Amino acid sequence: QKEVEQDPGPLSVPEGAIVSLNCTYSNSAFQYFMWYRQYSRKGPELLMYTYSSGNKEDGRFTAQVDKSSKYISLFIRDSQPSDSATYLCAMKNTGGFKTIFGAGTRLFVKA
Amino acid sequence: DAMVIQNPRYQVTQFGKPVTLSCSQTLNHNVMYWYQQKSSQAPKLLFHYYDKDFNNEADTPDNFQSRRPNTSFCFLDIRSPGLGDTAMYLCATSTQIRGAGWDTEAFFGQGTRLTVV
Numbered sequence: 093q094k095e096v097e098q099d100p101g102p103l104s105v106p107e108g109a110i111v112s113l114n115c116t117y118s119n120s121a122f123q124y125f126m127w128y129r130q131y132s133r134k135g136p137e138l139l140m141y142t143y144s145s146g147n148k149e150d151g152r153f154t155a156q157v158d159k160s161s162k163y164i165s166l167f168i169r170d171s172q173p174s175d176s177a178t179y180l181c182a183m184k185n186t187g188g189f190k191t192i193f194g195a196g197t198r199l200f201v202k203a
Numbered sequence: 204d205a206m207v208i209q210n211p212r213y214q215v216t217q218f219g220k221p222v223t224l225s226c227s228q229t230l231n232h233n234v235m236y237w238y239q240q241k242s243s244q245a246p247k248l249l250f251h252y253y254d255k256d257f258n259n260e261a262d263t264p265d266n267f268q269s270r271r272p273n274t275s276f277c278f279l280d281i282r283s284p285g286l287g288d289t290a291m292y293l294c295a296t297s298t299q300i301r302g303a304g305w306d307t308e309a310f311f312g313q314g315t316r317l318t319v320v
Binding site for chain 1: 243244245246248251260291297299311316
């Protein structure tokens, strides 16, 4: 079993839709949770960074962490064609430098 | 703008011919990482530097080496590239929280897409 599981998609939605992206994980020691956006042939760009459980909102993006269920989510409101990219979840514990990534979900937002 | 810069963006090399990828940063971060990302896969950590201390992942092949001559620069050397080393190579940086054994979130460069032929 992988430490982080993420549905690869692709996920196709119409412009303006609410998008929900999810990851599950197995290591209960993870404390820091990130979402990265990666456009084709580019490096990952940090979108959201949260610590422990709870919600964090930044503009159209909301990150949720449920440590009891080992489940994290990223919601994108009013999705735009420019949101079309691969979204990677990532997480780490406080014991070291290693970040574990999911394989990414490909999102297509149709105009 | 402060950033992480990788060169070259695209590199084609022959099977077995050594290749070096470079990364520079203006963020003054003390941790630098190299990741390998194959198509539709998660980035895989190869190694990282905390200041000058080198930390190799257990499953990183010996074929992969790294150098960090100063805070701003880090190099990835692939001594004898194989066809299976075709991938995107990502450099990232972060800052270790003083007194803690971990670091902040990582900021990535644009990557070098390496093709071995």
